[in-house]
Amino acid sequence: MSHPTDTEIFDEPEEANDPQLTELVAYLDGELNEEASNRLERQLAENPPLRGYAETLDRTWQLLDTLGEATASGEFTQKTLASLSAISHEEFVDQRPSSKRGTDWVRRIPVARIVLWTLAGFLGSSVGLLLGRSSQSSKADSEDVQLLQQLDLLLQFPRLHAARSATFLEQVTAIDHDSSEAGSDAVPAKGDRKP
Amino acid sequence: MLKVAAGDNSAFEELVVRYQDRLVGFFFHLVHDRTTAEDLAQEAFLRVFRSRERYEATARFSTWLFRIAHNLASNQKRGAARRREIPLASGNSANDLPSLGQNLAEKSALMPTRQLDSSELREVVRIAIDELSERQRTAVVLHKFEEMSYEEIGDVMGLGPVAVKSLISRARGKLKEALERFV
Numbered sequence: 384m385s386h387p388t389d390t391e392i393f394d395e396p397e398e399a400n401d402p403q404l405t406e407l408v409a410y411l412d413g414e415l416n417e418e419a420s421n422r423l424e425r426q427l428a429e430n431p432p433l434r435g436y437a438e439t440l441d442r443t444w445q446l447l448d449t450l451g452e453a454t455a456s457g458e459f460t461q462k463t464l465a466s467l468s469a470i471s472h473e474e475f476v477d478q479r480p481s482s483k484r485g486t487d488w489v490r491r492i493p494v495a496r497i498v499l500w501t502l503a504g505f506l507g508s509s510v511g512l513l514l515g516r517s518s519q520s521s522k523a524d525s526e527d528v529q530l531l532q533q534l535d536l537l538l539q540f541p542r543l544h545a546a547r548s549a550t551f552l553e554q555v556t557a558i559d560h561d562s563s564e565a566g567s568d569a570v571p572a573k574g575d576r577k578p
Numbered sequence: 579m580l581k582v583a584a585g586d587n588s589a590f591e592e593l594v595v596r597y598q599d600r601l602v603g604f605f606f607h608l609v610h611d612r613t614t615a616e617d618l619a620q621e622a623f624l625r626v627f628r629s630r631e632r633y634e635a636t637a638r639f640s641t642w643l644f645r646i647a648h649n650l651a652s653n654q655k656r657g658a659a660r661r662r663e664i665p666l667a668s669g670n671s672a673n674d675l676p677s678l679g680q681n682l683a684e685k686s687a688l689m690p691t692r693q694l695d696s697s698e699l700r701e702v703v704r705i706a707i708d709e710l711s712e713r714q715r716t717a718v719v720l721h722k723f724e725e726m727s728y729e730e731i732g733d734v735m736g737l738g739p740v741a742v743k744s745l746i747s748r749a750r751g752k753l754k755e756a757l758e759r760f761v
Contacts, residue, residue, distance in 0.1 A: 408747040453606035
């Protein structure tokens with residue numbers, strides 16, 4: 384015996400076997416062709432129990448009319464069309480050019496927005512920090528170069544500090560300059576020593 | 579429907595107005611609850627709208643509409659069955675919940691002694707329909723209330739004519755067994 388299917392929850396009617404029931408119901412539903420209908424009508428005329436069975440089938444089917452007809456409520460149309468306009472709007476948004484649609488998800492998803500803003504803040508801070516350090520570093524480098532250029536002058540600072548006047552220093556510088564122009568290699572150029 | 583597929587949204591309003599009562603009625607006879615029936619009908623219309631570009635005029639629109647409705651009802655039924663499993667599995671005894679068969683038997687036992695009033699008779703018929711399998715119930719509702727032929731029912735449910743014939747004859751046999759004492 385085959386496994387019962389969902390169409391076999393109840394026992395089959397005892398009064399009529401399955402093919403006979405199928406034909407009878409199809410006849411009542413007007414689904415038989417003319418030849419089959421004529422044959423069944425002859426059987427019904429000759430077989431009162433079968434006729435009684437068919438009448439009961441028909442009457443129980445008519446009982447379903449007691450359920451009546453359900454119709455849509457007054458607001459149904461408006462509610463459905465309102466939902467429809469929401470869908471239309473979604474579709475309109477989806478059909479916009481990809482360049483605009485590409486950023487829409489960011490606005491629609493709050494978490495993505497927060498993450499994006501945090502990343503942007505982090506990147507901004509990092510770039511600012513790097514630029515600041517770079518600027519400080521180049522400033523320090525230029526100060527070092529200046530110090531190196533003035534190293535000779537700084538080494539002589541204790542002696543120069545003891546000079547009595549600026550005029551004296553200018554005279555010494557002029558002498559130094561002259562000797563430099565005369566071709567002396569041993570004396571550094573005057574300009575190099577000037578602050 | 580072809581107008582709707584071409585982008586004419588006002589044509590869809592006409593479709594809703596024309597078919598809403600039939601669709602709500604179809605769902606109501608399956609679920610016996612007006613609010614749920616309207617929710618399902620609304621969802622069916624929205625699915626139709628979403629699928630409008632896939633509609634082909636090879637089948638009648640009503641067949642296509644009820645095919646969508648049938649799928650929706652089947653999914654809803656499966657979803658409802660899954661939801662029912664949770665409380666039963668968490669400790670409530672299944673014996674505490676009388677089956678529809680018990681309800682019908684109890685009502686049947688009380689009824690023959692007197693004439694049923696219309697609301698009682700309606701309840702008995704409703705229970706008898708609920709006792710059918712899901713496919714039988716759908717076929718019966720489409721045939722009885724939508725007046726669909728076996729061929730149309732087959733198109734909606736994805737069945738051949740022989741299968742529909744068998745399905746409906748079994749359903750009517752069961753309804754006869756359940757209801758013959760009330761006729």
